Amino acid sequence: MHKKNSFDVLVIGAGVIGCSIAYRLAAAGLKTALLDQSQVGAGASGANLGMVQSNDVELGHSIPLVTTSFARYGQLGEELGMRLDFKRTGILHLLPSEEHWNGSLERAAALAQAGIACEMLPARAVAEIEPMVDPETIRGAMYAPDQGQINPFRLMWAYLRRAIPLGLSLHTFTRVTGFELQSGRVQGVHTTHGEFSAGTVVLATAAWTRRLGEMIGQNWRVHTFRASAMVTEPQHSLKLRSIISTADHIELALDGKKDIELAFLGLRQTADGNFLISQADRPGESLYPQISALAPKAMAIMTGRYFPILRRARLLRSWTAPTTYTEDGCPLIGPVPGVEGLILATAFRSSLINTPLAGEIAAELVTLGRCEVIDIRPFALDREMGKADTFYVVESGQDS
Numbered sequence: 519m520h521k522k523n524s525f526d527v528l529v530i531g532a533g534v535i536g537c538s539i540a541y542r543l544a545a546a547g548l549k550t551a552l553l554d555q556s557q558v559g560a561g562a563s564g565a566n567l568g569m570v571q572s573n574d575v576e577l578g579h580s581i582p583l584v585t586t587s588f589a590r591y592g593q594l595g596e597e598l599g600m601r602l603d604f605k606r607t608g609i610l611h612l613l614p615s616e617e618h619w620n621g622s623l624e625r626a627a628a629l630a631q632a633g634i635a636c637e638m639l640p641a642r643a644v645a646e647i648e649p650m651v652d653p654e655t656i657r658g659a660m661y662a663p664d665q666g667q668i669n670p671f672r673l674m675w676a677y678l679r680r681a682i683p684l685g686l687s688l689h690t691f692t693r694v695t696g697f698e699l700q701s702g703r704v705q706g707v708h709t710t711h712g713e714f715s716a717g718t719v720v721l722a723t724a725a726w727t728r729r730l731g732e733m734i735g736q737n738w739r740v741h742t743f744r745a746s747a748m749v750t751e752p753q754h755s756l757k758l759r760s761i762i763s764t765a766d767h768i769e770l771a772l773d774g775k776k777d778i779e780l781a782f783l784g785l786r787q788t789a790d791g792n793f794l795i796s797q798a799d800r801p802g803e804s805l806y807p808q809i810s811a812l813a814p815k816a817m818a819i820m821t822g823r824y825f826p827i828l829r830r831a832r833l834l835r836s837w838t839a840p841t842t843y844t845e846d847g848c849p850l851i852g853p854v855p856g857v858e859g860l861i862l863a864t865a866f867r868s869s870l871i872n873t874p875l876a877g878e879i880a881a882e883l884v885t886l887g888r889c890e891v892i893d894i895r896p897f898a899l900d901r902e903m904g905k906a907d908t909f910y911v912v913e914s915g916q917d918s
């Protein structure tokens with residue numbers, strides 16, 4: 519392999535996770551390149567709602583990951599020297615029925631016990647916090663007052679603006695098409711723009727990870743589902759105080775046949791007054807880039823149900839992106855068994871909250887050969903995958 523593009527480390531995937539990792543590696547003094555098949559934020563990171571949430575955390579093993587990472591947000595903007603629009607607005611997870619309420623009691627207690635501020639609020643108390651919610655439509659909410667929101671684009675570019683002066687080499691529109699392996703060790707990657715060599719390659723490729731694994735005969739159990747979003751015109755007369763989520767799959771054991779509109783709703787208001795609405799779409803390994811015909815309708819129905827005042831809001835655009843889940847709800851972080859020098863850091867449930875620590879973990883794996891900041895053994899690639907503590911996706915609909 520020729521040495522034109524020769525680095526210590528290659529990070530593949532310029533989403534929030536890849537940008538965080540690339541920054542930490544460059545800051546550690548390693549000659550690092552960040553490659554993306556498209557542009558920065560072209561995957562789920564440029565499509566998401568910006569919720570920094572821990573109320574959906576996988577409870578078995580992920581609490582230290584999420585809480586340690588969340589604590590980093592206090593200083594991250596200052597460290598990176600850029601405003602991240604990080605705000606602790608609080609997240610209200612709406613519970614439409616008694617069944618949802620009862621299904622959330624255990625989770626709320628577990629979160630509170632783990633030190634994640636969380637309380638169950640009846641409908642009237644929810645309406646006091648968030649007067650735009652129609653209290654008649656809910657039994658109550660699980661309220662996480664410390665959680666909040668961030669601007670994901672600012673987050674990615676804050677990392678990159680710090681990392682590039684430290685020597686990070688950014689290669690957009692450079693798709694990895696294969697791996698160069700010798701005697702079970704990674705030597706670099708083949709791309710649409712030639713060969714890149716490095717002794718270590720970190721994959722932060724989320725929904726595309728499975729495909730990359732298949733190139734070297736690996737079967738990484740990263741699954742995808744599409745999530746969709748839309749944005750309204752600015753509503754300057756309205757002020758949403760918190761962030762809203764609601765998700766049947768967290769509280770109820772759905773049978774897979776229920777209405778798509780029940781799957782998930784996220785709602786927040788931007789600093790400019792626009793409402794951002796999102797919905798978890800459908801399972802499957804689809805990387806299809808176009809929004810389904812059902813998703814905007816489902817988002818409109820659900821938003822209008824809980825927020826009648828938004829029924830007349832006019833939409834500007836909608837979009838979709840593939841995102842990931844694993845069977846046990848834990849991410850895949852660590853070295854790839856049998857392929858020396860290849861590391862995965864991907865498939866986080868609610869990636870934004872985990873983004874700061876993902877960079878630190880990957881940098882430790884590269885520089886020390888182990889992770890000290892938290893115990894990542896539950897996230898190892900060759901673990902036994904148990905069953906997730908929540909139903910993360912709902913079987914429904916066809917791609918359309």
Ligand SMILES: Cc1cc2nc3c(=O)[nH]c(=O)nc-3n(C[C@H](O)[C@H](O)[C@H](O)COP(=O)(O)OP(=O)(O)OC[C@H]3O[C@@H](n4cnc5c(N)ncnc54)[C@H](O)[C@@H]3O)c2cc1C
Nearest residue numbers: 531533534535555561562563566567569694724726869870
């Ligand atoms: C509509 C929507 C709303 C969401 N809302 C939230 C939310 O509010 N809060 C939250 O925490 N999470 C949310 N998520 C999930 C979150 O966006 C993702 O978990 C997160 O962005 C994943 O980040 P990532 O960096 O791991 O992957 P991605 O951002 O998907 O980045 C992977 C990158 O890898 C690149 N890539 C893939 N294959 C190759 C290749 N062969 N060569 C080179 N590059 C390659 C892709 O182009 C892509 O840029 C939402 C997702 C969606 C779609």
